[in-house]
Amino acid sequence: MTRPKLLTLLLLVVPVGLLGLCALPLTGPAGIVPAVAAVAAVAVAALARSPRPAIAAAALSLLADGLYQGPPQPAALWAPVEFAALTVLLVSLARRAPARAVVVVALAATALPLRMSLHVPGDRVEASVLLVAAAFTATVCAAGAGLYLRLGDHRRRLAEEQARRAHRLDLARDLHDLVAHEVTGIVIAAQAAALPEIEAAGLRALDAMDRMVGTLRGPVSQRVHGVADLPDVVRRFSATGPTAATLSMPVVPDLSPDASKAAYHVVIEALTNVRRHAPAATTVTVAVTAKAGRMELTVANDGSTTTDPSKASEASKASETTRTGGGTGLAGLDERVTALGGDLHAGPRGAGWQVTCHLPAG
Incomplete structure (x- = not known):
């Protein structure tokens, strides 16, 4: 004891x-x-x-x-x-x-x-009934108080489990968006034999993995990517593959940290899907505009076949090595964007494909 x-x-x-x-x-x-x-x-x-x-x-x-x-x-x-x-x-x-x-x-x-x-x-029956009734009333109240506390404990455990599950899902989305994007870049760069770009993309993938592992180990202060990082994302995309990407963002929109992070991951997922599923695309346009208290983000590719023989060879190789797995990235992002009060749409645009995302600004 x-x-x-x-x-x-x-x-x-x-x-x-x-x-x-x-x-x-x-x-x-x-x-x-x-x-x-x-x-x-x-x-x-x-x-x-x-x-x-x-x-x-x-x-x-x-x-x-x-x-x-x-x-x-x-x-x-x-x-x-x-x-x-x-x-x-x-x-x-x-x-x-x-x-x-x-x-x-x-x-x-x-x-x-x-x-x-x-x-x-004297009259024992009457005294017994009254005293037992009073004791029973107090007993019911005590049991009710205990059951109320039990219900509160159960609700707290459910809330904790839901919070842990939501955190794990968020980490899984981050791992999918960040690491898959960089690894796909490594594949494209390897096909083009761009060794410096392979090294840089590999280091970025390792950094993303380290951030995920650090978050799983415990609450630590980590940098959160957002729309301010989009110029670097678009530049790296253009440098590691045959598809040229351009960014139109006159000003960095004023977004909450969660909304900014969601917009960043939308661009990452859309560019990764271009590499995986549209190897014949020659151009990708990323446009960010803010008006009337909302931000609009579009990522569109032309989907046309390149006329450059060297790029055609690269596109053919990329098409042969395109992964068949995945497919949950946009679905997860749609849940994240909807939870923030926005919407996400993806569909054909001419011969290509376009992803459009709206998020509240300010």
């Missing part, structure tokens, strides 16, 4: 025991049985963390009800102490223990007044 538990036990049980010794001359030997039951109930209420000691204490209380044959005064002296301990124990059990333990303790608390009322001279 740890020191705090021992101290709690001494502070609660010792005064009850001393009171029993002091009251023994008044109650006589008949007061020993209810005193023992009261001390046991207080001890278990203070220390029990499992249902078994609680069931044992309730069984002892019920046994004392059946064995006690003395006058009502000794039982009445200890009844408030024992009833209070059983009530506290009932709240605790209703919060975390199985139903059988709750029922046994509730029965002990409800039957406790019979230890006194059955030994009162």
Whole structure:
């Protein structure tokens, strides 16, 4: 037993025991049985963390009800102490223990007044009914309080699990968007034998992976990408493949950090899809405009076949090595953008493809 538990036990049980010794001359030997039951109930209420000691204490209380044959005064002296301990124990059990333990303790608390009322001279039935009814009311209230706390614990666990799941999904999206983009760039650069670009894209992929691993390890301060990083994204895209990309962004829109991050990932995913699924595209246009309190972002490719023989060879190789997996990037981004009050649409545009995203600005 740890020191705090021992101290709690001494502070609660010792005064009850001393009171029993002091009251023994008044109650006589008949007061020993209810005193023992009261001390046991207080001890278990203070220390029990499992249902078994609680069931044992309730069984002892019920046994004392059946064995006690003395006058009502000794039982009445200890009844408030024992009833209070059983009530506290009932709240605790209703919060975390199985139903059988709750029922046994509730029965002990409800039957406790019979230890006194059955030994009162006169009309015992009326006194027993009134006292048991009052004890039952208090028992129901105690059980209700415990169940309310139990419901709160359950809701808190659900909220924590949902938060962890949402965090894992967010990390999975980031891993997909950032690392897949850079690895795809490595594939394109390898096909074109652009060794410096392979090295740079590999380092960026490792950095993105390090950020994801760092986030999984714990809350750390990390840089969040946003629309201000789009010029560098478009420049790297043009430098690592046959498709030329241009960016039109007269001013950097005023977005919240979450919205800015979502816009960044929309561009990353759209450019990655161009590399994977439109190797014959020759141009990609990224346009960012802000008006009427909303930002509009479009990523469009022409989808036409290049006339440059060297680029045609590269496009053919890229087409042969295009991955068949994935397909969840835009769906995940649509959920993220919608949660921020925006919308995301993707579909054909002439011979090519266009992704359009709207997000609230300001």
